[in-house]
Amino acid sequence: MSTPTSHIRAVGTALPGAPIDNPALARRIGVSAEWIDRFIGTRTRHFAVDLETGEQTSTLADLAERAGEQAMHQAGITASEVDFVVLATATPDELMPATVNQAADRLGIDQVPTYQLQSGCAGAVQALDLGCLLLQRPEHETGLVIGGDVCAKHLRLDREFGSLPSTELVNYVLFGDGAGAVVLTRERPPAGMAIRTVLNQVTGRGQRPGQVIRWFGEADRERGGQAANEDYKAIEERVPTMAKEILWQLLDDAGWQAEDLAYLLPPQLSGRMTERIVSTLGLPGAKEVSCIADTGNTGNALPFLQLERLAGLLSPGERAVAVSVESSKWIKAGFAVEGV
Incomplete structure (x- = not known):
């Protein structure tokens, strides 16, 4: 449980590439667009890989940088004002170095604590929780909390999709890629x-x-x-x-x-x-x-x-x-x- 002294001052997001609709995805993996709509209920998604070639077009660090930059810009803060960075993901770019540090480097953030949490959907909430706890330290006034995943890089596009079990095929139609970030502050913002x-x-x-x-x-x-x-x-x-x-x-x-x-x-x-x-x-x-x-x-x-x-x-x-x-x-x- 966090305290009511933690505030979300600004939010930023990043999605890779153009949206991919159900007909385009259905043609690529050999299922019907109607099945995707009926079973999953998603109209579009964004992939950090090229749907035709399988080549990765965006990394998690790319998306985290874009989302973090947008959040910082909207909050009106510079890199020197960020006291810590937390990143939650289930799909880091590499085992080492931690993607949170790659993103911090690109954002110009240095000499601050960084944390990377590996978890699925709940990881973003865990990151918010950790950010709120870190704001209770007297030396911390502002933090950047990021969450994102690039799931598509784990999905092979050279498969014989007709032979895949449903427990695996569902992942090709369920997921998309993206990142988001919030600027957390101890001080109450003018709006937020x-x-x-x-x-x-x-x-x-x-x-x-x-x-x-x-x-x-x-x-x-x-x-x-x-x-x-x-x-x-x-x-x-x-x-x-x-x-x-x-x-x-x-x-x-x-x-x-x-x-x-x-x-x-x-x-x-x-x-x-x-x-x-x-x-x-x-x-x-x-x-x-x-x-x-x-x-x-x-x-x-x-x-x-x-x-x-x-x-x-x-x-x-x-x-x-x-x-x-x-x-x-x-x-x-x-x-x-x-x-x-």
Whole structure:
């Protein structure tokens, strides 16, 4: 749980390349566009690889730099004013050096603490939580928190897609690439959001992972095996219930009632899943803030993409809750913000 003295002063985002619609993706992997729409519910997504050649066109550091630069520009701060940098990702560019340090270097940030958290969708919330905790140190007034993923680089485009199991094929239509960043401050900004509470709680004891992504090293590169595995049935079963638990935990921690909410930032696993979750949560008075249909599942970028949309809507005194579920080892995460 964070203190109410942490504020989001500005938000920046970055998406690679032009949007790829369902017909273009369907032609490339040999499925129907109607199936993608019916099963996933995503209209477009952005890939950091060329869809035809498989060549990588953007790195995570590229996207983190763009998002961080935009957030800093909107906040009106320079690199010398940043006291720490936190990056959350499940797909760093390399094992070493840490991508957070590559991004900090490009942004001109030096001689400050940096942290890189490796996690799925919940990592962005973990990064926010860590940023709020770091602001409690007297020497820290301003921090940069980044979340992003480049999932497409883990998906081979030279496959015989017709023979792939559904647990692997779904990854080609579910994910997109992107990054987002926020400038966190201890001081209340002229405009922005106050973070009232943050939830970060692993709940997967004794449970099989709902998602597994394997990183093959040089020694086992040729051994084969499935690089990405999605237990979509388990996700469909567990996520709506977890989302409801997260919502009520956040409301209880913030001391709010459900009717106090002006906006809801629901989990962005897929368009269809988000529709189910919003219906299950039953908050008719809260407007939904989603981006999944346009961006696909961008992992650790998602909460920041939602925050960017919320920033243009939230008025002083209005309240919003963001709910995030990570299915890899079942993490409940989220945060509550109030307009200032």
